[in-house]
Amino acid sequence: MLRLPLLRASPLRPLFTQSLPLRPLSTTTPLRSAITDAIKRDHRDLESHYNNIMCSNPTSDPDTAARWQNQFVWTLARHSIAEELVVYPAFEKHIPSGAGKAMADKDRAEHQNVKELLYKFQSLAPTSPSFLPTLEQLWRVLSQHIAEEEKEDLPALERCIDDDAGEGLARSFARTKHFVPTRSHPSVPDKPPYETAVGLLATPVDKLMDMFKRFPDEGTPAPGRGKGRGGAEVVG
Template identity: 30%
Template sequence: MTHGGNIIDELTTDHREVEDLFGRIEASPSGAADRKRLIDEVTIELVRHSVAEEQYLYPAVREHVADGDAMADKELKDHAEVEKILKKLEGCSAEDPQLDRLFMALKDSVTRHVQDEEVNLFPQLRMACSAAALDTLGEKVRTAKKMAPTRPHPAAPVTPPANKILAPGAGLVDRARDFVTGRGKS
């Protein structure tokens, strides 16, 4: 899928990629090493996506959308739920009987979150911001995803400025760990 464009297009592309990964996970047999590799891949994508949303999408929603504070708070609560599930999945082996149950909980939670963003939040943000502002936010999101952590950090701050300061350092450590272990390499 092609990345680029404004923040809404960028994040929607991420949503479709995660949905594709969910389908590939469901198609792989329970207990298979490939299933765990795909779960690691979806974890990487979800963490990077969430960090970028927390750094740029939700602050923009707070600033520009009516009742934006409540909307952003609800989305951050969704992120916290997903991050806890991802942390549990991170500790599972391919053969762990909890893996399938946790994956289904993750899929359900992410699907609800994506639906809410695409039906409620994105249209309101599109109406509240200029095309130029949305394009600028898209660039910032793409940059943030490159520096973001690749592993769940449930205790990390989720609002600026702390998340913008700490996420790149955690991202560097995560990418080093991934390089050493081969995690995230297809």
């Protein structure tokens, strides 16, 4: 069974937009911009949630698996749409010679595949024989996308923007996540303004459904060394 390295997760399901972390000044090493840091934090959270599901026992402890399943879906759905509304348009705007548009088109196509698999996974009960195989299939696609984004796409954006632009994108990214759907909707358009309009219609329904779902809390086991909502970090 696939196990990822132990990861440090950031707080789950924030009620308010998190303030952006202060980054130390350096005269020797170029710094990542705030938007790269924000995206990578989400990626590490997703890895942690995935670990917690894979290391749980869905058959004997479906409650724990369901809580981390809901957290994984919630995080990935918001992250994906915020990237499509904020980050991919920035690729198109700032990366010259058509390279940014090609990059954004590639990432949107990969997101569509992820959304379709997430749509299937979010409806599965932990006791279903398809639960873990579907998650593993989803993670194979998603982890490849994450690796390419961190190795190629974000560095390309970094070379074309300054710190102020990165800070502005990070603020927009954080704000956007508060107003987008929290479940996968593969049929929703993947470009603004249509994605924005349709997403705003789906968001209230998703958030109403979230009220009746179980999410990790302080007492939820984190077998993959993650953390529950509001709980203390568990670092290996």
